[in-house]
Amino acid sequence: MSEFLVIQVGQCGNQIGGTLWPSILQEYRILPSNHPKNIKTSITGGSDKEMKFTFNSFLHIPTKINPSSLQCLNLSELQENDIKARVICIDMEDSVVSRFSNSELGFLFDKRGIVKNYPGSSNNWAEGYCTHGSTFKNKIFRIVTKYVERCDSLHGILLLYSMGGGTGSGLGSFILEQLDEQLPNIERFVCCVYPNGSEDVITAPYNAMLATQHLIRHATCVFPVENRALQEVCDIKRLAGSNPTTGYGSSIAGTFQDMNSIVVKLLLHVTSGSRFSGQLNFDMNEINTNMVPFPKMKFLSSGLSPIGIYDANNLSSSSTREKNFWSACSKNNQLLQIDPMDDTNFLMASMLFGRGEYTLTDIRNYVNKFQRKAPLLEWSKKCTKVGLCSVPPIDSKFSMMALFNTSSTKEIFRHISQQFEKLLRRKAHVHHYTKVPGFDFDCFYECQNTIADIVDVYEEAGTSSSNKEKRILSNINY
Ligand SMILES: Nc1nc2c(ncn2[C@@H]2O[C@H](COP(=O)(O)OP(=O)(O)OP(=O)(O)O)[C@@H](O)[C@H]2O)c(=O)[nH]1
Ligand SMILES: [Mg+2]
Incomplete structure (x- = not known):
């Protein structure tokens, strides 16, 4: 079964990762040593056929260890065997990554796979893409190369970031583009969080549009989620408080934690075929072939x-x-x-x-x-x-x-384009971007055109009759 590398970028990407990794361990029935529900399980299958799984799909087992000798793992056994999450954690500020690398599960994160800086990208895509991209390119790709070399059959890279801030959207776009250039045969799955429109970051529409253009160009397959949809689910379901068994070292806002736990459910589900056996199982690599009929139509909605x-x-x-x-x-x-x-x-x-x-x-x-x-x-x-x-x-x-x-x-593209246009019409906040070396004002028009094209294609698709359908399909076969 294939191996995956996760790259978490920015606050949101790392906070989602902060819920993902303990949940992955829980699904392997690996709980803290003193956890009352600790269930000892053979990771190579053993008597319980249902629990056969490929432990190394998301976790790195050192070569000196024979996987079949690993029998009953709990956290301390993971630590003793030097088993690590196959993840690179990147943020241009310190607090989120430090919070969980100092937590009970800190040992799972290889310190050599952490890249952090100070004081962030100021909610500015151009800072993330241009400034931090060029400064951290070599460092990040030295780490990526090391992680890739440690894998026997790396199939894909899963990137997690938000579209509304500066680091995740900007540096995330930069990393995605470089992965496409440097490792074109490795699939690039992106799970990205679209902003909800009336929130904390005024420049979020600029950042989200610029980052969307990079997704269209460089991702293999995208699992977009929207904060407004997650928020609505949380309101409807009246989720409250934190989940004590999955959060670690966490003091993030309760609502984000609840919203992230929904994203993590998606990630656990979508990767479960790569982590466990099943009667009619599928590996992540089948998603792209089956779900992306045309190269630019790579955005999958999930329920x-x-x-x-x-x-x-x-x-x-x-x-x-x-x-x-x-x-x-x-x-x-x-x-x-x-x-x-x-x-x-x-x-x-x-x-x-x-x-x-x-x-x-x-x-x-x-x-x-x-x-x-x-x-x-x-x-x-x-x-x-x-x-x-x-x-x-x-x-x-x-x-x-x-x-x-x-x-x-x-609808996601239309929603974000409308907000983008409101800001750009007045050229509001534009100077923060144009003063960044390497960013040109025309980048705004370029991404606006790319996204308008994609909206047109989807829009025509939405009013399809069979003749029209033929026309659309000939148009979208880029
Ligand atoms: N669902 C979810 N959204 C988040 C979370 N943290 C931030 N956001 C959203 O993400 C956007 C801001 O992006 P961040 O990830 O905080 O920014 P960043 O990538 O760290 O970039 P800078 O802070 O600008 O350097 C806003 O739309 C927030 O509402 C989170 O944990 N979960
Ligand atoms: Mg940040």
């Missing part, structure tokens, strides 16, 4: 059920499993503020992936109904990628993830 922290599904019956399936496709459970089943749009690709107690018969039954109900295109109608992973998430007996490549993705 999850259960979605809230305290929303566990522990009563497994055929009807509760089916209800859960339809929830994952519903508007309320999407991580973008869109409705993928709305028939004024259409789906170019779809993927349904169950974990835990779902059976092949369940999935076949849902796919039949789904294909009759969903706004699929003539050529995508009969093909829905499905997956089953036998290991459920930690807090539920079963869960469902629905990934869609939908024409309604244009």
Whole structure:
């Protein structure tokens, strides 16, 4: 099974990572040594077939250790065996990365994989991309090269960052571009957080537009999430407080922690096929082939059920499993503020992936109904990628993830473009960008045009009739 490297950039990327890694350990049933629920498990399978997993997909095991000799791991055994998260943590300020590298799980993060600085990128994409990009390029790529060389079969790099700040969006864009240039055969998956529009960072629309242009050019596949959708889910589900078993060394705002736990559910689900066995398993590499029909249409919307922290599904019956399936496709459970089943749009690709107690018969039954109900295109109608992973998430007996490549993705771009235009019309805050060496004012127009093109393509797709559809498809086949 393939190996993955995670690169966390900026506050948001690192805070999401701060919830991701303890959750990955929990899914391997590795809990703190003194944790009351500590369950000792053979990491090479042993008697419990369901728990067979490829431990090294996201964790680095030193070559001197024979994986089959690792039997019952808890945190202290991980530490003794020098097992590390395969992650590079980058932030241009110190506080977030230091907070979790000083925590109980600090030993999991190789200090040589941490890049930090002071005092940040001032919410300015140009600072992140131009200034920190050129200053830290060699350092970051020395580390990336080391991590890549340590892998036997590195398949992909998963980048985590927000689109609204300066470091994640700017330096994240720079790293993505360099990865494309230097390691073109390694897939670049990006999970990025779009700002919600009325919030803390006034320059967020500039940053998000500039970073989106880089995603279109350099990512293999993107899992965008929107803070306004995450916030809405949190409000609806009334999530409250922190999750004591997954946060570590954490004092981040309760709402961000709740919102991040939803993003982490997505990441756990989307990578579970690379981490565990399953009757109809899929590896991350299959997502790109199945879900990205045209090079620029690489943004996948995702829906999850259960979605809230305290929303566990522990009563497994055929009807509760089916209800859960339809929830994952519903508007309320999407991580973008869109409705993928709305028939004024259409789906170019779809993927349904169950974990835990779902059976092949369940999935076949849902796919039949789904294909009759969903706004699929003539050529995508009969093909829905499905997956089953036998290991459920930690807090539920079963869960469902629905990934869609939908024409309604244009709504995120349209939303952010409108805010961008409001600022740019007045040239508000523009001088902060143009004073950065290497940034040219025309970059604003360039990204505006790129995103307008993509909105047009999606928009036409949304009003497709079969003739129009043929025209669109010939236009978008870049
Ligand atoms: N969902 C989520 N959003 C976050 C989090 N932290 C910040 N954000 C959002 O991300 C945007 C700001 O980006 P940050 O990640 O804080 O910025 P940064 O990448 O550290 O860049 P600079 O601080 O400008 O150097 C805003 O839209 C915030 O609302 C988080 O932990 N979770
Ligand atoms: Mg920051």
